[in-house]
Amino acid sequence: MYDVIIVGAGPAGAAAAIFTAHAGKKTLVIDSDHSMTKRAWMENHFAVLEISGPDMLETGRKQMEKFGAERVTGKVENIVRTEHGFRAELDNGQYEAKHVILATGAMADLADKIGVETREGSEPRIKTNVVVDRDGKTSIPGIWAAGTIAGVSVHTIVTSGDGARVGINVVSELNGERYVWHDVMK
Numbered sequence: 001m002y003d004v005i006i007v008g009a010g011p012a013g014a015a016a017a018i019f020t021a022h023a024g025k026k027t028l029v030i031d032s033d034h035s036m037t038k039r040a041w042m043e044n045h046f047a048v049l050e051i052s053g054p055d056m057l058e059t060g061r062k063q064m065e066k067f068g069a070e071r072v073t074g075k076v077e078n079i080v081r082t083e084h085g086f087r088a089e090l091d092n093g094q095y096e097a098k099h100v101i102l103a104t105g106a107m108a109d110l111a112d113k114i115g116v117e118t119r120e121g122s123e124p125r126i127k128t129n130v131v132v133d134r135d136g137k138t139s140i141p142g143i144w145a146a147g148t149i150a151g152v153s154v155h156t157i158v159t160s161g162d163g164a165r166v167g168i169n170v171v172s173e174l175n176g177e178r179y180v181w182h183d184v185m186k
Contacts, residue, residue, distance in 0.1 A: 002028045002097035004170055005088050006069075007076050007110065010035035011156040012147025012163030013103030014060030019167035021069035023179055028095055029064060029071045030088060036105055036154075045157045056156065079114045085142060099170050102130060102138070102145040103163055111149065116140050122151045136166035144170060 004020045006013045009031035021027040040053035051059075061071060074090035085098040102111055108128035111118055117131040117139035129151035136144045146166035147159035171179040 001084065002026045002095060003174060004028070004099050004101060004167075005030065005086070005095055005097040006101045006103055007079075007088065008032070008035070008103035008105060008147070008149075009061065009064075009071060010057065010103065010105055010147065011060065011160035012105070012150075012166075013101070014057070014064050015160040015163035016101050016103060016146055016167035016170070017064035017069040018060075018067055019164050019179075019181065020171055021064055021067035022181060023171040023175075024068075025171055025174060027064075027069040028097065029069055030076055030090065030095070031071055031073050032075045033073055034105075034107070040156065042156055044155065053156075060160075076110055079110070079143070081140075081142075098142065098174070100143045101136075101163075101166055101170065102143065102149055103147050105148045105159075106154075108149060111138075111145070114140070114143070116143060116145070119151075123148065123154050126154065135169040136162075137169075 003025035004027045006029045009029050017029045043050045074092045076088050078089040080087045086100050087096045111130045118128050121127045130145040132145050132150045146163040148154050152162045
């Protein structure tokens with residue numbers, strides 16, 4: 001059983017995974033390989049002069065895997081509550097975790113299917129957002145949402161920051177105390 005399953009490996013999902021995995025939480029990222037970032041060109045990231053979407057996604061995957069996150073490719077068809085958390089049912093298998101983070105970008109079909117509360121989208125061309133509290137919790141305890149699906153700006157610098165924020169909040173809840181990660185130059 002995983003501590004955290006993250007549905008989506010775009011900027012929000014990968015950033016959440018970097019934090020949860022670095023904190024020692026057994027993390028699985030399920031990647032459908034449909035991130036809208038695959039088509040992006042960015043020159044609006046702090047400390048990054050310019051980067052293509054495919055390069056950003058590859059770097060994010062390397063970072064999350066560096067800290068121990070596992071990644072599988074597949075489409076999550078359903079998320080079901082179990083005795084100890086949730087089961088993500090994919091088109092090619094199933095996995096269990098204590099917590100789930102939805103980081104599905106513009107795609108809300110899974111959120112609709114599992115019954116988390118949604119609302120009209122807050123960004124142009126985004127039809128539906130998941131309703132979250134200030135920590136990223138949805139209407140179903142143990143299911144969180146981060147990034148565009150959670151109503152933040154579609155800009156990758158914002159969605160990645162939101163994914164990191166939600167990842168920190170999940171770790172904090174699992175630990176029972178606020179989690180902080182600060183590296184120092186050696």
